[in-house]
Amino acid sequence: MRIELNVERCIGAGMCALTAPDLFDQDEDEGTVVLLAQPATPAQERAARQAADRCPSGTIRVVEDAADADATAAQPGHSTG
Ligand code: SF4
Known part of the structure; x- marks a missing residue:
């Protein structure tokens, strides 16, 4: 999964930083x-x-990443990195 932010909408309520301080400030x-x-x-995904x-x-x-669901079943593979 990944997080996307639409910062223009943010009103600075701070719930995110309280709820998931590892992820948000x-x-x-x-x-x-x-x-x-x-x-x-x-744990961080739950917090997110x-x-x-x-x-x-x-x-x-x-945003749930479809590739994540297959990660455990993926064959040992070619690293691109
Ligand atoms: S919870 Fe976080 S992202 Fe949402 S309005 Fe408050 S500060 Fe902004």
């Missing part, structure tokens, strides 16, 4: 959301979904 001047990291663990639920302005969008 707030801009010191504007109070708007800052993405610290994409979720990397199941909660943050998206609690955000009153719809700023946070959680």
